[in-house]
Amino acid sequence: MAKKGKRYTQAAELIASAVEDAEGGLPLDTAADLIKKTARAKFDESVDIDIRLGVDPRHADQMVRGSVALPHGTGKDVRVLVLTNEGQQGDARDAGADLVGLDDFVDKIQNDGFTDFDVMIATPDVMPKIGRLGRVLGPRGLMPNPKSGTVTTDVAAAVKAVKSGQIDFRVDKTGIVHTSIGKSSFSTEQIHENALAFIKEIVRLRPAAAKGAYVKSVTLSTTMGPAVPVDRSVGASAAR
Template structure:
């Protein structure tokens, strides 16, 4: 096992002490406060959430994916590429898209492996062309999808939502959802609110085919910090 650095060990001791005093995982508000304290890197770390679900993503009826607008955004600048025909390109540009076009970007992605963007939004009429890019975009989680709101005729609304803090998510093959919900410069309340909004959406999307315990564990962590366990009750209360 690789040796942990001093900053990580100090942060891990904070988490160990807090969980020992609490007798286990922490309430969401306390976890949000503690995770900020574990951000000790020399750069501004992101705050991530990991949720282990009781689903088997190999079965289509147990897939969990979607999007959610975080109340305080992610704290990151999101680079948006919009693929659409000329008639809608001005609309996308006016809404704040960083890159807008069609043929030139399709060729660049297909032939050069271009993926220098965070979100790809496409209008439905160009999906036959975009569909050919699945081999490049799929493994990177960049393929647009109607369920996540990235295949739409309302390009302006989609671009504005992404820029304002809407994030897309999808459970991985191990049954875990991992995403960033802010950074360490956020206040405790902002981290708590974003985590709460995310948990609400995950619980709302519970597949009917998922049996038994749905939310198995929840943790918060910074980019370089140890995981802070969150009470599963936070996911239950998020629906109320």
Template sequence: MAKLTKRQKALNEQLDAEKVYGLSEALATLRELSTKKFDETLEIAMNLGVDPRHADQMVRGMVSLPAGTGKDMRVAVFAKGDKAQEALDAGADKVGAEDLMEDMQAGNLNYDRVIASPDMMGVVGRLGKLLGPKGLMPNPKLGTVTPNVAQAVKDAKGGQVEFRVEKQGIIHSGLGKLSFTEDQLITNFKAFTDAIVKAKPSGSKGKYVRKVSLSTTMGPGLKVDLADVEGA
């Protein structure tokens, strides 16, 4: 863990845990507190008024961050023939069929996204116990089971992120790197929070977005004014 300077420790001690920050103020404060030993990720946590144990309160989907994620996404694609070549041309890191399945069964699962053409789901289905717990199982509702594998690869490489609410009703995601400009981070913040608001499930009753916090990889969490979240 990077060592905090005396100034950063002092700033940490001065933080009011109950203070609610405007979006720009939160970003500026997190930059000031950053150790700058490496390019930290800006992370968001949204507390939602849902209980994901109920099917009609699940919040899950995909959203493209306009400024990208700042992360090199590793993408594997299950496809054959022309589709396999299309995936490779689009920048997929690994493409295959039964051979890719066997490679994953051997423990090679260092991927951020797994995509499959519909005809390959018979093969992919045999990997459910491996891919499911890691959140990597291709899903037609998320656009990761698709005949257009090339576009799915481009979306993944271009800043598309998946979101899924956890048991406690919280959604976590990265919004880019701290080295991004303020405008880039604000644009990503708004794209992400707008997607969550639009994904409000039918079973959610009462207040939907209850709390939003921003932090960095090693920094404290700062509460963000819900006025900065459209539709909250």
């Protein structure tokens, strides 16, 4: 087993001390503050959130998938590809899209495996051409989808939303939703508000078929740091 570094060990000890008397995890604002204190890498670490849900994603009626605009963005420069016909390509460029086109990018993705972008946005009329790219885009989570707002007739608005901090998410096969909600350089308040906005959207999307406890656990972590457990009752609070 690999030996943990000194920074990681110190961070883990600080977290263990904080949660020692906290049954079920820390309040979200306290966890956000602790994340700041334990981010000790020499680069601006990502702040991630993991939520374990009481759903079975094997059943379509228990799938949790959507998008949410984080109040303070993600702190990342998101590279956006827009596939649409010439009529809307100018609007996409004006809105800040990094890559814009159609047939040239479809061929590049299909034949060369091109995936040098973070989000793909497409208009409904070109989806028949994009459908055959699922084998390349699907495993990477890059396939545009109406539920996440990446298949739309208003590409300009979609580009602006993604660039300003909108993120897409989807529960994995183990029932966990994982995403980045900011950077360690964010203030405690920014991390807290981004996390709360994400949790609220997860709670809002609770499937009717989900029975029993819906939010089973919530943790915050940084790229190089240990996880901080959050009181899962934050899910009930977010629903109010």
